[in-house]
Amino acid sequence: xxxxxxxxxxxxxxxxxxxxxxxxxxxxxxxxxxxxxxxxxxxxxxxxxxxxxxxxxxxxxxxxxxxxxxxxxxxxxxxxxxxxxxxxxxxxxxxxxxxxxxxxxxxxxxxxxxxxxxxxxxxxxxxxxxxxxxxxxxxxxxxxxxxxxxxxxxxxxxxxxxxxxxxxxxxxxxxxxxxxxxxxxxxxxxxxxxxxxxxxxxxxxxxxxxxxxxxxxxxxxxxxxxxxxxxxxxxxxxxxxxxxxxxxxxxxxxxxxxxxxxxxxxxxxxxxxxxxxxxxxxxxxxxxxxxxxx
Amino acid sequence: xxxxxxxxxxxxxxxxxxxxxxxxxxxxxxxxxxxxxxxxxxxxxxxxxxxxxxxxxxxxxxxxxxxxxxxxxxxxxxxxxxxxxxxxxxxxxxxxxxxxxxxxxxxxxxxxxxxxxxxxxxxxxxxxxxxxxxxxxxxxxxxxxxxxxxxxxxxxxxxxxxxxxxxxxxxxxxxxxxxxxxxxxxxxxxxxxxxxxxxxxxxxxxxxxxxxxxxxxxxxxxxxxxxxxxxxxxxxxxxxxxxxxxxxxxxxxxxxxxxxxxxxxxxxxxxxxxxxxxxxx
Numbered sequence: 001x002x003x004x005x006x007x008x009x010x011x012x013x014x015x016x017x018x019x020x021x022x023x024x025x026x027x028x029x030x031x032x033x034x035x036x037x038x039x040x041x042x043x044x045x046x047x048x049x050x051x052x053x054x055x056x057x058x059x060x061x062x063x064x065x066x067x068x069x070x071x072x073x074x075x076x077x078x079x080x081x082x083x084x085x086x087x088x089x090x091x092x093x094x095x096x097x098x099x100x101x102x103x104x105x106x107x108x109x110x111x112x113x114x115x116x117x118x119x120x121x122x123x124x125x126x127x128x129x130x131x132x133x134x135x136x137x138x139x140x141x142x143x144x145x146x147x148x149x150x151x152x153x154x155x156x157x158x159x160x161x162x163x164x165x166x167x168x169x170x171x172x173x174x175x176x177x178x179x180x181x182x183x184x185x186x187x188x189x190x191x192x193x194x195x196x197x198x199x200x201x202x203x204x205x206x207x208x209x210x211x212x213x214x215x216x217x218x219x220x221x222x223x224x225x226x227x228x229x230x231x232x233x234x235x236x237x238x239x240x241x242x243x244x245x246x247x248x249x250x251x252x253x254x255x256x257x258x259x260x261x262x263x264x265x266x267x268x269x270x271x272x273x274x275x276x277x278x279x280x281x282x283x284x285x286x287x288x289x290x291x292x293x294x
Numbered sequence: 295x296x297x298x299x300x301x302x303x304x305x306x307x308x309x310x311x312x313x314x315x316x317x318x319x320x321x322x323x324x325x326x327x328x329x330x331x332x333x334x335x336x337x338x339x340x341x342x343x344x345x346x347x348x349x350x351x352x353x354x355x356x357x358x359x360x361x362x363x364x365x366x367x368x369x370x371x372x373x374x375x376x377x378x379x380x381x382x383x384x385x386x387x388x389x390x391x392x393x394x395x396x397x398x399x400x401x402x403x404x405x406x407x408x409x410x411x412x413x414x415x416x417x418x419x420x421x422x423x424x425x426x427x428x429x430x431x432x433x434x435x436x437x438x439x440x441x442x443x444x445x446x447x448x449x450x451x452x453x454x455x456x457x458x459x460x461x462x463x464x465x466x467x468x469x470x471x472x473x474x475x476x477x478x479x480x481x482x483x484x485x486x487x488x489x490x491x492x493x494x495x496x497x498x499x500x501x502x503x504x505x506x507x508x509x510x511x512x513x514x515x516x517x518x519x520x521x522x523x524x525x526x527x528x529x530x531x532x533x534x535x536x537x538x539x540x541x542x543x544x545x546x547x548x549x550x551x552x553x554x555x556x557x558x559x560x561x562x563x564x565x566x567x568x569x570x571x572x573x574x575x
Contacts (some may be wrong), residue, residue, distance in 0.1 A: 011477040016392050019385035019448055026445030027411055030422035037422065069344050092314055095307045108561060109315045112322065115557050116552075117506030119524040120546040123531060124321045127328070127539055134324065134341045169321070172314075190472045222413075230415030234509045237528065259513065271418045278413055 027284055038269040044262025057269035066245050068269065070253040073160060074274075076229030077249060081167040086220055088168065089175020094205070096176070097183045107180070109174040118170075122237035125166045129153060129238075156246035159239040163247070166234050171227070175220060182216035183209065218289040222282050252275050315523075316550065325543045329354050333540035354544035364545065366519055367526040370436055371549075374522060375504040378443040379497050385444065386451035387459075387493055391485045393452070394459030412449045417509045427514055434516045442510060447500045458492035459485060495563040498556060505553060523549045 038057055040050040049234075061067050065281045092110060096103055113121065128134050129152040136149040153160045186209060232251045235241065241248035241256065248256065248268065258267035324343060331345040333354055358364050392398075393405055423442060424433075432438030462485060470480050486493075508524040515521055521529065527549065530542050 008477045012392050012396060012398070015388040015477070015481060019389035019452070022381075022385060022441055022445050023408065025418070026423065026426070026441050028407070030419045030426060031411065031414065033422035033425070034419055040430050094312070095311050098302065099307050099311070100309075106311050106315060108558065109318055111557070112554075113318055115502060116322065116550060117508075117524055117553075119506065119508050119528050120550065121321070123542055123546065124325045127543075128321065128324065132341075134343065137341045169317070173318070184399050226413060226415055230417060232417050233539070236509075237531070248493075250416070255417070255420065255509070258424075258538045264425075267421050271368070275414050275418060278415070282413055286466070290352065 009128070015249040020123070026267055030135060034268050034271055037265060038083050038272045039155065042265040042268070044264070050265075053265075057265040058273070060266055061269045061273060066253065067246075069246065070248045070250055073156075073248065074229055074231070077160065077164055077167065077231055078225055080164045081171065082221065082224045082228055084164075084168040085171035085224060086217070089172045089220075090179045092172065092176045093179035093183055094209075096107050096180055110176050115174040118233035119237060121166060121170055122234040125162055125169075125234075126153065126238045130161045154243060156243075159247040161243070163231065163234045163238050166238070167231065171224065175224075178216060178220055179213065182213040186212040218285065221285050221289075225281055225285070226278060229274060234277045326547055328539055328546050329543035331359075331540065333538055344560050346527070354540040355548070356542060358548065363518065364548070367521050367523050368548075370520060371505060371523040374436060374439050375501055377437075378440050378447070378504045379500045381440065382444045382447045382451055382500050383493050383497050386448055386480065386496070387455050387486060387489060390452045390455035390459050390489075391449070391481050394456040395462070407481070408449045409453060412453075416446055420509065420513060423510070424513060433514045434520065435452070436515075436520050438514065439507075439511055439522075443500075443504045445506065447496075447503055451496045451500065454496045455489055455492050458489045462488050491563065494560070498560050498563055500554065501556060 001275070014020060020142075037050065037053055039054060041053045041056070042050045099106075130136075131149050131151050131153070135152070136146075139146045140149060150158070152162055190208045190212065191204060194208050199207060229250060231249050235247060235249050235252045239247040241252055245253060245256070251274075254267045254270045257263045257270065327342075327344050330352070331351050332349060332351055348454060360361060369532060393401060428440060429444070430438075432441070467480050477482070489528050506524055507522070508528065510524050512525050512528065515525060518529075523545075527542060527545050531537050
């Protein structure tokens with residue numbers, strides 16, 4: 001449809017403008033501002049003057065040992081929760097695809113964790129994993145596996161594990177819905193052909209199902225990786241980064257640097273390093289999925 | 295022989311699904327059960343999964359529901375979420391209509407950039423956004439949250455609705471133009487009603503996003519009277535040296551009820567919205 005009259009052209013602009021203004025002001029501008037300030041000396045007392053200091057903020061970030069701790073934490077969180085959610089979600093989707101009755105009911109129940117807000121879910125998990133909490137009671141008195149209460153929230157890897165379990169618990173439902181929709185679109189005659197060729201269930205899954213849902217796997221992979229790096233609220237609520245920032249992730253550490261110590265330039269550089277990492281990962285994921293035959 | 299094997303496989307499916315359903319709901323049931331017991335003991339010893347029937351009490355709910363703060367927080371959340379959702383639906387579908395149905399210079403670049411911003415996790419931009427909010431006087435204002443929430447959801451919403459707009463047959467719109475209708479008329483009378491299912495499903499997601507948003511609201515809102523529900527719950531948690539878990543979870547349950555109502559009633563749209571983006575890739 002081409003824009004014939006002037007009045008129509010004006011109306012098209014009027015339709016585009018509100019969204020573009022809001023998006024431009026509150027999303028696009030902050031992105032460019034973020035990039036710019038990452039090259040400036042910007043700290044709490046120097047709000048007005050932000051002299052250009054080149055890559056100094058980036059050097060600060062990369063030479064900071066805490067940065068590498070939280071970077072590793074974010075990577076581990078992503079490496080565990082992304083495949084965890086996808087595998088379990090796909091498994092549940094395959095199960096659901098094979099049944100007739102109660103399918104909707106199971107779907108709704110599996111989706112409940114997704115719609116539970118992060119604040120609430122995190123507090124529930126904190127309560128369960130607390131040193132005096134239910135889990136420790138079950139482990140010591142109920143099953144007798146441990147003789148003493150485990151301090152789940154007080155060490156680096158156990159604290160992060162709680163956050164990772166929460167991440168998987170909360171994310172499976174989304175994967176289930178997405179994969180179930182993909183499974184339902186796989187043409188039935190492909191399965192029939194495979195059956196004629198004598199393929200068993202597992203072979204059918206590998207040779208028919210997986211290749212057919214490849215674009216969905218890629219979609220989920222990219223979205224979940226972004227989500228993995230976006231982990232914030234659960235860490236804040238469950239461990240608060242304790243002990244001594246050992247359980248902080250990129251975003252909670254960035255937040256701490258910005259709003260507790262006033263080092264905005266450092267925070268901006270860190271954010272940008274993170275955005276770059278994600279961009280690179282997305283490219284690698286797309287390339288890998290396009291090249292390889294699953 | 296074969297049907298027997300099928301039956302067994304089916305039984306296994308149901309058992310596994312049932313186990314999954316239990317795992318999904320256990321934490322929620324524990325939350326509800328904790329909200330129903332007396333608030334006296336910080337950590338009940340021995341901890342019980344279900345409260346003793348004789349000890350079940352609504353005192354935590356009574357406490358929350360007699361506090362005017364709760365109603366203010368609730369109203370704040372409703373106001374912010376509903377306005378954000380309505381505004382986002384309006385501006386996103388207008389953009390999606392123009393991008394999906396017309397050609398103009400720079401269109402691909404513009405749309406590509408909008409999509410690209412989805413790669414950057416929302417909280418990453420919190421520092422420059424905070425600076426912007428300070429400059430525009432939006433800090434510690436309830437309605438100051440709205441433009442940020444709208445901007446946040448625009449890329450995803452536009453992307454989803456655009457797919458739907460493209461699917462509207464050109465014959466329908468062409469015929470209307472020939473009848474002398476303007477672009478605006480076609481958008482309002484034809485495109486909007488036809489894209490309604492997509493807009494509805496996107497809006498449900500946006501509602502959830504706004505309703506549960508924590509990092510940003512926690513950063514810019516200081517006054518207790520301006521808090522949204524997630525901030526109020528988190529505030530409860532840090533308020534005393536010892537957290538009053540009964541209050542925390544009673545308030546959590548009350549916060550989840552609207553979400554679950556929205557979810558159950560709009561279940562169909564939910565799945566549609568989720569799958570539109572993923573299957574097409």
